[in-house]
Amino acid sequence: MSNELTADSAPKKGSLVVVGTGLQIGHVTLEARAEMESADKLLCLAADPVTSEWLLKLNPSAESLQPFYAEGKNRLRTYNEMIDRILSSVREGQHVCAAFYGHPGVFVYPSHASIRRARAES
Numbered sequence: 001m002s003n004e005l006t007a008d009s010a011p012k013k014g015s016l017v018v019v020g021t022g023l024q025i026g027h028v029t030l031e032a033r034a035e036m037e038s039a040d041k042l043l044c045l046a047a048d049p050v051t052s053e054w055l056l057k058l059n060p061s062a063e064s065l066q067p068f069y070a071e072g073k074n075r076l077r078t079y080n081e082m083i084d085r086i087l088s089s090v091r092e093g094q095h096v097c098a099a100f101y102g103h104p105g106v107f108v109y110p111s112h113a114s115i116r117r118a119r120a121e122s
Contacts, residue, residue, distance in 0.1 A: 012093030016086065016118045018111045019097060020104040025051050032099070033058070039097035041089040045082075047101035055099060065110075082110040083117065090118055 017039070019032035024047075028036075036042050042059040045066060046052035056062045068081045089096045098104075104111045 013122075014090035014093045015095045016090050016114060017095075017097045018104045018115060019099050021046060021051060021055070021099050021101050023047055023102060025054055035097045036062075036099055038095070040094035041096045042099065043082075043086050043089070043096065044099040045101060046099075051101065059097075076109075079110045079113070083114050086110070086114045087117055087121075091121070 017035050019029075019035050021028050021032065021044070036044075036055070036058055039059060040061060042055070042062040043065055044052070044055040044062060045064065046055055052064060052066065056064060063085075065082045065085065068078045068085070070078070086096060086098050098111060098114060100108045100111055102108070
C-alpha cells in the first residue's frame with residue numbers, strides 16, 4: 001500500500017477500470033478512450049504495433065503488458081504477472097485503466113482475475 005496520505009490522513013484508495021480497444025484503433029469507444037486518457041496509470045495490451053504505439057502516446061503513464069510474454073513461457077504465469085502488475089498500481093492508490101484488445105470480457109483471463117482480486121482487496 002502507498003504511504004501517500006489524503007487530507008484526512010487516510011491512505012489514498014486505488015481503483016481499476018478495464019476497457020476493450022476492439023481489434024483496431026477505430027473500434028475504441030469514446031468512453032474507453034476517456035478512461036484511458038484520464039487514468040493515473042494506463043496498462044495496455046494491443047493486437048498490433050500501430051494500436052500499441054497509439055495507446056502508449058495516449059497517456060504519459062502508459063505501459064505495455066506485451067513484455068510479459070516470452071517464447072516457451074507458461075501462459076498462466078504470463079497472465080498472473082500481468083495481474084500482479086495491474087494490481088500493484090491499484091494498491092499504490094492510483095486510478096488504473098487496463099486496456100485489452102478485443103472485448104475485455106471475452107477470452108481475457110487477466111481482466112477477470114484483476115477485477116476479482118481488486119474487489120476482494122477493497
